[in-house]
Amino acid sequence: MPITTTLNIDDLQKKVVGAARLTLKDDALAIKSSYWIERANAGMDDTYNSPKLPGVTAFGLSEGVDMTTETIVDSNVPVSATETGVSCEFTKKMLRTINAAEFQREVGKAMASAINVKQDQDFAILIDGYGNIVGLDGSSAVIGSLSAALAQLRANSEPVNEAMMGDVSCIIHPYGWHDISQALFPTGSGDSHAPNTPTPASIAERTFGRYGPAGVYFGTPIKMSTNLVTSGTNVRAGVFHRKSGLIYEFMPVDMEIDDSDKSMRSVELDMVIDYGQVEILDGHGREWDFDIVAPTT
Numbered sequence: 001m002p003i004t005t006t007l008n009i010d011d012l013q014k015k016v017v018g019a020a021r022l023t024l025k026d027d028a029l030a031i032k033s034s035y036w037i038e039r040a041n042a043g044m045d046d047t048y049n050s051p052k053l054p055g056v057t058a059f060g061l062s063e064g065v066d067m068t069t070e071t072i073v074d075s076n077v078p079v080s081a082t083e084t085g086v087s088c089e090f091t092k093k094m095l096r097t098i099n100a101a102e103f104q105r106e107v108g109k110a111m112a113s114a115i116n117v118k119q120d121q122d123f124a125i126l127i128d129g130y131g132n133i134v135g136l137d138g139s140s141a142v143i144g145s146l147s148a149a150l151a152q153l154r155a156n157s158e159p160v161n162e163a164m165m166g167d168v169s170c171i172i173h174p175y176g177w178h179d180i181s182q183a184l185f186p187t188g189s190g191d192s193h194a195p196n197t198p199t200p201a202s203i204a205e206r207t208f209g210r211y212g213p214a215g216v217y218f219g220t221p222i223k224m225s226t227n228l229v230t231s232g233t234n235v236r237a238g239v240f241h242r243k244s245g246l247i248y249e250f251m252p253v254d255m256e257i258d259d260s261d262k263s264m265r266s267v268e269l270d271m272v273i274d275y276g277q278v279e280i281l282d283g284h285g286r287e288w289d290f291d292i293v294a295p296t297t
Helices: 009-022 092-097 100-128 143-155 174-181 201-208
Strands: 036-039 047-052 075-080 082-091 133-135 168-172 215-217 220-224 234-241 245-258 266-279 285-291
Touching (some): 047 245, 082 092, 092 266, 100 234, 143 215, 174 215, 174 285
Parallel strands (some): 133 285
Antiparallel strands (some): 168 234
């Protein structure tokens, strides 16, 4: 539909679209910000083809004997983008009976939040898809499962070397964080996994002064999300390298303001984004299973 101009459009652009953009930063999405993101340029198709190279083996050599050669053939991993959107409508009369400026800001935030939640829920499917699992359904999250996942990533047939460990993240449910945070020292930082000396006052101030609990376990950031896949009272958290999965963002978030339906005397806001996701390397990720029964102590 065409975008027309009214006395409300200037306010809507500034208050609704502006507020939405402030909530659509990548760092607001725990799962999305942990994966490899490929963004489309002009002329690219809505299906992205990612090459996947096989491993190469080195052999010992003998003087005067020809080297063994390997033929490199890559396999293609396609990912297709599909549209996700949210639409809201409110009447112009209603805008005159309330604090319109504040209401419009809240609408923008709510729409952006809806897109954020839908994206992270979609990307959580990648975590649920890893073929190797640590932890156990019906049990509380334990720090040993995180340690085991990191050890497995280093030692499996598709190893994550030390240089790559900086791109490994842990995504955990808040109830799982409650379970493991009690094993970290100082609480909320995870710089060490068992107390050695009393916590200095400066450490406590820095820890509790952060926005929400956050952890770093031997260099691996722990991020919380309530958008993970669940199964009954259990959750599919994960520990994985950034390039174990790919997010293809074909079309960034776009918002249109439409008041062309004059008989309705209303304004419609439409927000759309076009993206897709695919697993690239299963060996570079571990699903972490545990229960998410609400803690009481």
